[in-house]
Amino acid sequence: xxxxxxxxxxxxxxxxxxxxxxxxxxxxxxxxxxxxxxxxxxxxxxxxxxxxxxxxxxxxxxxxxxxxxxxxxxxxxxxxxxxxxxxxxxxxxxxxxxxxxxxxxxxxxxxxxxxxxxxxxxxxxxxxxxxxxxxxxxxxxxxxxxxxxxxxxxxxxxxxxxxxxxxxxxxxxxxxxxxxxxxxxxxxxxxxxxxxxxxxxxxxxxxxxxxxxxxxxxxxxxxxxxxxxxxxxxxxxxxxxxxxxxxxxxxxxxxxxxxxxxxxxxxxxxxxxxxxxxxxxxxxxxxxxxxxxxxxxxxxxxxxxxxxxxxxxxxxxxxxxxxxxxxxxxxxxxxxxxxxxxxxxxxxxxxxxxxxxxxxxxxxxxxxxxxxxxxxxxxxxxxxxxxxxxxxxxxxxxxxxxxxxxxxxxxxxxxxxxxxxxxxxxxxxxxxxxxxxxxxxxxxxxxxxxxxxxxxxxxxxxxxxxxxxxxxxxxxxxxxxxxxxxxxxxxxxxxxxxxxxxxxxxxxxxxxxxxxxxxxxxxxx
Ligand SMILES: *[C@@H]1O[C@H](CO)[C@@H](O)[C@H](O)[C@H]1NC(C)=O
Ligand SMILES: *[C@@H]1O[C@H](CO)[C@@H](O)[C@H](O)[C@H]1NC(C)=O
Ligand SMILES: *[C@@H]1O[C@H](CO)[C@@H](O)[C@H](O)[C@H]1NC(C)=O
Ligand SMILES: *[C@@H]1O[C@H](CO)[C@@H](O)[C@H](O)[C@H]1NC(C)=O
Ligand SMILES: *[C@@H]1O[C@H](CO)[C@@H](O)[C@H](O)[C@H]1NC(C)=O
Ligand SMILES: [Zn+2]
Numbered sequence: 312x313x314x315x316x317x318x319x320x321x322x323x324x325x326x327x328x329x330x331x332x333x334x335x336x337x338x339x340x341x342x343x344x345x346x347x348x349x350x351x352x353x354x355x356x357x358x359x360x361x362x363x364x365x366x367x368x369x370x371x372x373x374x375x376x377x378x379x380x381x382x383x384x385x386x387x388x389x390x391x392x393x394x395x396x397x398x399x400x401x402x403x404x405x406x407x408x409x410x411x412x413x414x415x416x417x418x419x420x421x422x423x424x425x426x427x428x429x430x431x432x433x434x435x436x437x438x439x440x441x442x443x444x445x446x447x448x449x450x451x452x453x454x455x456x457x458x459x460x461x462x463x464x465x466x467x468x469x470x471x472x473x474x475x476x477x478x479x480x481x482x483x484x485x486x487x488x489x490x491x492x493x494x495x496x497x498x499x500x501x502x503x504x505x506x507x508x509x510x511x512x513x514x515x516x517x518x519x520x521x522x523x524x525x526x527x528x529x530x531x532x533x534x535x536x537x538x539x540x541x542x543x544x545x546x547x548x549x550x551x552x553x554x555x556x557x558x559x560x561x562x563x564x565x566x567x568x569x570x571x572x573x574x575x576x577x578x579x580x581x582x583x584x585x586x587x588x589x590x591x592x593x594x595x596x597x598x599x600x601x602x603x604x605x606x607x608x609x610x611x612x613x614x615x616x617x618x619x620x621x622x623x624x625x626x627x628x629x630x631x632x633x634x635x636x637x638x639x640x641x642x643x644x645x646x647x648x649x650x651x652x653x654x655x656x657x658x659x660x661x662x663x664x665x666x667x668x669x670x671x672x673x674x675x676x677x678x679x680x681x682x683x684x685x686x687x688x689x690x691x692x693x694x695x696x697x698x699x700x701x702x703x704x705x706x707x708x709x710x711x712x713x714x715x716x717x718x719x720x721x722x723x724x725x726x727x728x729x730x731x732x733x734x735x736x737x738x739x740x741x742x743x744x745x746x747x748x749x750x751x752x753x754x755x756x757x758x759x760x761x762x763x764x765x766x767x768x769x770x771x772x773x774x775x776x777x778x779x780x781x782x783x784x785x786x787x788x789x790x791x792x793x794x795x796x797x798x799x800x801x802x803x804x805x806x807x808x809x810x811x812x813x814x815x816x817x818x819x820x821x822x823x824x825x826x827x828x829x830x831x832x833x834x835x836x
Pocket of ligand 4: 513517518523524
């Protein structure tokens with residue numbers, strides 16, 4: 312490790328000079344992995360010459376690790392995942408050479424050698440709404456004033472008439488949400504289909520056995536897409552009297568609030584999709600929502616039904632719709648949102664999970680980096696909108712008591728803080744105990760290992776994390792961040808056939824957590 316330390320020293324001398332040559336792009340455009348950052352030309356990014364490498368950094372101390380991270384950020388290399396002992400990075404051959412010049416190659420293990428091959432494999436086959444989408448395209452042609460001959464227009468119109476028009480009922484049946492076996496959960500979907508899934512949940516289940524399902528509007532993205540959530544609660548909610556009682560009491564500080572916990576309605580919030588390329592999170596969040604509603608509406612004595620009498624669940628499956636759409640349509644590896652950030656060059660986007668406002672710090676990275684934290688906390692439309700939703704709970708006469716932020720990959724279940732292990736949460740012991748139970752519940756499903764612990768300990772320390780904000784500012788006691796599958800084979804490109812087992816694990820974990828909270832806070836022995 313001696314050699315490493317000295318090369319790091321060289322690097323730390325080297326990097327400022329690299330940066331001063333060209334703060335945006337230390338290397339010439341040929342070595343850049345990020346054609347995606349440039350303006351849209353309609354083509355889809357390819358990753359033919361790129362690989363993902365796992366670097367063993369277990370022998371380094373925190374200072375060395377920080378140097379490495381700073382250097383990588385400065386070079387705009389794409390970090391995929393960090394643990395105590397390893398860091399996964401996407402590199403093209405010349406970037407690999409740069410890293411080899413300061414980290415011995417014995418520390419490198421190939422993680423994904425055929426990146427483009429995996430990108431091709433993970434694309435979904437649009438089985439559900441293929442017809443609907445074709446019709447939509449035809450509509451566009453038929454209704455546009457584009458230059459097509461009247462003949463062609465008539466021909467299209469005629470062939471269209473031959474098709475049986477689809478009734479709305481048939482559409483619902485295609486989703487077939489009366490069973491968790493619906494093929495919807497065997498594929499990734501565009502945002503539009505995910506939102507339609509939510510609509511169909513409402514039309515299928517709202518009002519069934521006292522379960523209410525509502526759509527909520529979280530806000531709007533930079534590109535003008537809406538950020539939607541779905542709230543589930545039971546009609547037999549038990550706290551109306553308690554709330555009016557609570558209103559007559561003077562408010563004073565955290566202790567008072569703690570004491571009248573059972574007087575307010577509790578809310579359990581699940582958010583997914585901060586990072587556009589992590590597709591399995593949003594799909595799994597919808598599966599959990601579906602599971603909860605199905606169980607509660609069909610089985611009045613189920614855990615789901617009992618929990619819903621005291622806890623309202625809110626699922627925001629896609630907090631970063633712009634980034635997700637961009638990852639699907641243009642650049643599979645896209646992580647950030649798509650906001651103009653006024654940087655030099657054409658680079659766009661803020662890393663949402665570096666932009667939340669608790670002990671936020673600006674990062675050394677430029678706007679071209681996938682980890683760009685923004686110029687200030689809550690600069691991103693999406694983090695701002697969600698933070699307003701979370702901090703506005705009081706106005707909805709309730710209290711957000713649990714918040715789980717879903718990511719992939721790594722198979723981890725983590726509690727705050729992420730920014731530093733010196734900032735120790737007063738509830739650490741309880742958070743750890745519940746987290747261990749969640750990880751066990753997830754493991755028990757399919758035998759896949761999940762690890763529980765503190766975020767700063769299990770991953771590289773980074774400020775601006777969502778759970779640091781929810782725990783540190785909005786006072787959400789049960790704040791967790793989950794990394795779903797996998798640990799090494801596919802990374803972000805998890806194939807569609809693994810959505811269901813992954814989502815099933817998440818569901819087991821979230822149900823465990825909700826029951827843990829219920830037993831402790833709603834219905835203590
Ligand atoms: C429409 O297309 C024809 C041939 O395909 C072309 O000659 C004509 O200029 C086009 N008209 C417009 C308005 O683009
Ligand atoms: C398509 O056909 C219908 C009747 O079948 C007709 O009313 C309509 O005007 C046609 N539209 C176009 C664009 O030709
Ligand atoms: C929906 O799922 C149920 C249960 O698996 C099945 O019996 C039914 O045929 C399905 N309906 C449609 C329209 O596929
Ligand atoms: C859902 O059902 C409740 C009553 O059970 C009703 O008040 C509400 O308007 C319904 N919401 C929607 C979106 O249909
Ligand atoms: C309402 O709360 C009381 C006391 O907490 C409990 O005994 C009762 O079962 C609850 N009712 C419902 C419908 O959950
Ligand atoms: Zn993530």
